Every structure is written in C-alpha cells, then in structure tokens.
Amino acid sequence: MTKHFKTFGVIGAGAWGTAIAQMLAREGQTVHLWALEPEVADAINTARENTLFLKGVPLKPEIRATNRLEDLGTADAIFAVAPAQHTRVTLRALRASLRPGTPVVLCSKGIELATGEFMTQVLKDELPEAVPAVMSGPSFAIDVARGLPTAVTLAMEDAALGTELIQAISTPTFRPYLGTDLLGAEIGGAVKNVLAIACGIALGKGLGRSAHAALIARGYAEMTRLALALGAEAETLTGLSGLGDLVLTCSSETSRNMSLGLALGKGEALGDILAARNAVTEGVATAPVLRRLARARGIEMPISEAVAAVIEGEISVDEAITALLMRPVKAEAVKS
Numbered sequence: 001m002t003k004h005f006k007t008f009g010v011i012g013a014g015a016w017g018t019a020i021a022q023m024l025a026r027e028g029q030t031v032h033l034w035a036l037e038p039e040v041a042d043a044i045n046t047a048r049e050n051t052l053f054l055k056g057v058p059l060k061p062e063i064r065a066t067n068r069l070e071d072l073g074t075a076d077a078i079f080a081v082a083p084a085q086h087t088r089v090t091l092r093a094l095r096a097s098l099r100p101g102t103p104v105v106l107c108s109k110g111i112e113l114a115t116g117e118f119m120t121q122v123l124k125d126e127l128p129e130a131v132p133a134v135m136s137g138p139s140f141a142i143d144v145a146r147g148l149p150t151a152v153t154l155a156m157e158d159a160a161l162g163t164e165l166i167q168a169i170s171t172p173t174f175r176p177y178l179g180t181d182l183l184g185a186e187i188g189g190a191v192k193n194v195l196a197i198a199c200g201i202a203l204g205k206g207l208g209r210s211a212h213a214a215l216i217a218r219g220y221a222e223m224t225r226l227a228l229a230l231g232a233e234a235e236t237l238t239g240l241s242g243l244g245d246l247v248l249t250c251s252s253e254t255s256r257n258m259s260l261g262l263a264l265g266k267g268e269a270l271g272d273i274l275a276a277r278n279a280v281t282e283g284v285a286t287a288p289v290l291r292r293l294a295r296a297r298g299i300e301m302p303i304s305e306a307v308a309a310v311i312e313g314e315i316s317v318d319e320a321i322t323a324l325l326m327r328p329v330k331a332e333a334v335k336s
C-alpha cells in the first residue's frame, strides 16, 4: 500500500532539526517542530526565525513549533534530531501518542554514553513499533537551510517504503540516496565526529596538511574496521554517510567537532571551549564510549583512543601526538 507522507514531526529545534524542518516544509505539508526551549518555539512561530540555534534564516510558514512532544504523535514520519545523549528521553515521551508503523528517521550522530548503544538500538528500546531509518551524510545545517545542494544517505530496511519517503522529502537541492544498512550509516556519522576532533588538533598544533590527510585516511581505516566488526557493510562506509561526512567534517571549521579540535590544538582548555559555545559537540561524548566499545571488541582504533584520552584528561595533546607517532610502523591493510 502506498504511504502518503503529508505531515512530518521533527524532534529537536537545534540547527539541524530546524534545517530539516525547513527542507521538509513545502506547500500542502505540515511540519511540527518540537523545541525544548519555550523561547525557541515562540520565536519560530512569531518571528519565523530560530534566533537561538539558526539565526538569520527566514523559516517557512508550514513549520509549526511546539513544546509538546505529543503534538508530533499523528505525523506520517518523524525525524529524531535531539543530540544523541537526549534522544532516548524524547523518543520515550512519544510512546503513548505515536502510531505503530510510523517511520522514525534518526538524524543525530553519536553513541549513548550510559549504554554504549547506537541510536537504532535506543529507538528499538523506546519505540519498538516504529519503523527505523537513519539519515546521515555530509550536511551542514546552514547549507541545507539556505538550500545549497546536499546529498545524504537515507537507510531503511524496507526499500519500497524508503523510496516513497525519499520521493516525499527530496528536492532538487536535497538529495537522499537510499540504503538499507542502518548500522553502517550510523557508525559513520558517530565516528567521524571523533576523527574530526583529531584532525582539528593536528591542524591547531601546526602539524600540516600531510598529517591531516594521513589522519583522515587512517581514521577511515579504523572507522571501517569497527563497522565491519559490528556487522555493517563496507559499501556504506565508502558512501555519503561514511567517507563523505568524514571528509566534510574533518576539512571545515564550520564543524563544531573540527573547531573544538583546533582550539585544543592551540592550547585552549576543553572546559573553556565547551563553556563558550551554544552548540552540541557530539564527539566529546562519543569518544570515551567509542573507545570502550572498540576495546571490548578488540578492535584497534588508535586515533579514537587518543582523542578519548585527551577528552578524559588522561593525557595532554602533546602526549597524544607523541603516542600516535611512536606507534610501530606496519602494513597498511592490516585489519585489526
């Protein structure tokens, strides 16, 4: 049976949730956007601007902001865009109102610190009757909100339903490519944030573009090792949600993760950097849990290990760099 996607719910009115709502909003469709902060919902509904998280972008009239998650319960599809550490509680709050079989598209990029779970597992725990999907790829919120060309992976097990959803949401400038490997898509999105911190540190320390490129390539190798060990498909990692997002995030100061690394490399303290920003930097929470996961499975992830150790205050930036450079040289294609 053909599913008609007319009404959308977006959980989280940060930069990315707001950009997704803007992309979804078009004539004849309604987008309910849940904001945690009353002033954000108010500004969107009255001034048609998200003054806290996405300043300067005039928002479309189809977007209706709300502070009540239950207002999203009747949507034909939900986009879950709260930061990874807050995703569980927002999904749980939808349990009573969401219709069984509703697609829930997970858009946050991270691993839950308390449980070590990726977002698909969190969704399964909290809304077992939802149809899971993952949307991930190289996509800065400001680019999407301004209508600049963007391509992402949208992974859903039911390819026919995924195709219908993509047809309902795609525009000439927002192009989701269908995949069926949800785990691969979410691993790429979570791990690239940690690797972007490493790249930022290297550039901030003045180690040069050769070191930067080496970190991206070796980071890609460790991301792929983890993905394959957890049962994801290699092709997903070569695509938009893997290599594509890794390249974007590791190369641009627009990335919060990359810019946090840059500041660390220049000698700023982690606490000061975080205190000065009004934006989530997912790699900070993901790095320690990623290290835990890799160690538990015996997967070698030296760059992510080094970032975790710096974030946890166990070693300095200089010690992390020395540790990486002192690693024994070995064959490039070693798998573990």
Ligand SMILES: NC(=O)C1=CN([C@@H]2O[C@H](COP(=O)(O)OP(=O)(O)OC[C@H]3O[C@@H](n4cnc5c(N)ncnc54)[C@H](O)[C@@H]3O)[C@@H](O)[C@H]2O)C=CC1
Pocket (backbone or CB within 6 Å): 012, 013, 014, 015, 016, 017, 018, 035, 036, 037, 053, 081, 082, 083, 084, 086, 090, 107, 108, 109, 110, 139, 140, 141, 142, 278, 279, 280, 281, 282
């Ligand atoms: N900004 C971007 O360009 C992109 C972001 N993402 C991902 O989207 C997710 C959300 O990031 P942004 O929209 O950029 O966030 P943001 O940094 O713009 O805003 C922070 C968000 O966290 C929410 N928040 C804070 N405390 C909360 C709580 N206790 N419960 C629920 N929500 C809470 C705020 O309401 C706000 O929506 C992250 O996982 C990020 O990795 C993915 C692709 C692009």
Ligand SMILES: O=C(CO)COP(=O)(O)O
Pocket (backbone or CB within 6 Å): 109, 137, 138, 139, 140, 193, 196, 245, 248, 249, 254, 255, 256, 257, 258, 280, 281, 282
């Ligand atoms: O995921 C992103 C781009 O695809 C945004 O990255 P940051 O969270 O590092 O800004």
